[in-house]
Amino acid sequence: MKVDNVDVKALDKVVDKMIQTVDQSKDEIFNIGERCRQDYEAISLELEEVKKMFEQVIAEGEELEVKSRLARNRLSEVNKNFHQYTEEQVREAYEKAHEFHTKLQINHQVEKQLRDRRDELERRLRSLEHTIERAEHLVSQVSVVLNYLQTDFKQVGEMIKDAKEKKDFGLRIIEAQEEERKRLSREIHDGPAQMLANVLMRSDLIDRVYRERSPEEALKEIRSLKQMVRSALYEVRRIIYDLRPMALDDLGLIPTLKKYLQTIEEYHKGTKIHFTNYGLETRLPPNYEVALFRLIQESVQNALKHAQAHEIQVKVDIQNHQVTAVVKDDGKGFDPSVKQPGSFGIMGMKERVDLLEGELSIRSNIGVGTVVYIQVPLKK
Incomplete structure (x- = not known):
């Protein structure tokens, strides 16, 4: 292509290639952002469940503290007046004190595990929220570039006489967009793995609820999981509608x-x-x-x-x-x-x-x- 004599057909090929590249990049960014949004919904639901379980464990721990203290007091009284109690009463006092002490230790371990899990989920939510915002911002920018290329930039060959200047402009757009896409991909490269981990975790939770509580509560968890899928589907349809x-x-x-x-x-x-x-x-x-x-x-x-x-x-x-x-x-x-x-x-x-x-x-x-x-x- 000569600089002084612009070849419009050659320029149109460059524009078409730019449109194809930007469109493919936009789809990839959208898919990455969508997976992160699904992860966010799943983690939010799991966090709510963990918070409820944490509150329940705290309440159970407070109740066990009272019972354990009473059992220790009873054991202390038996030890002081050992000759006034039968062998069965002494054994019962020891067993009760040991039982509540053991339950209290288990309760503290579960509380620590739930607290750690809650903090981890909250950190992941903050990270995903930041990533989703970045993805939405990037998709918005890429959409503007794509719309510009598809509608307005088609006429640029008739208005611009310097072919090199036009080509450099298009390449700068692609280069900047590609750089943003790479940066976003690096930040959320583990999105699919996290999604699968969340699904596995959710299934483990349903299995535990079924075994430890009741089939009815397990069915509630399954319905909650279905609602999460419905929300994700709604979000996909909304974004597709927004695109065109x-x-x-x-x-x-x-x-x-x-x-x-x-x-x-x-x-x-x-x-x-x-x-x-x-x-x-x-x-x-x-x-x-x-x-x-x-x-x-x-x-x-x-x-x-x-x-x-x-x-x-x-x-x-x-x-x-x-x-x-x-x-x-x-x-x-x-x-x-x-x-x-x-x-x-x-x-x-x-x-x-x-x-x-x-x-x-x-x-x-x-x-x-x-x-x-x-x-x-x-x-x-």
């Missing part, structure tokens, strides 16, 4: 936004999301529907992840000549004049709006929330 909702192609922008925002609200229990459509509920050209959906999706995700908003308002107004979208939240806000580290999402939003010849403005102040205003003209 099929309803966008079948029903259009407004119905898809309604469903998407409802799903997000169900997943984020502490946040209320209000959606209002003021204009026409009509179909738009596919590239407009995809772009507007991604812009609103990115704005809502920013409000949830970064602004920690409790209430989000999404308003859309489709008219014959333009589309207006407003996303407002009551989160912690930020200073738009200060460049945020890792603000690749906002950069991607601006690029997408520019390609639609629209306008994007973000108004925010620390402590008073953020308003994202999007206006895109519709060409006849």
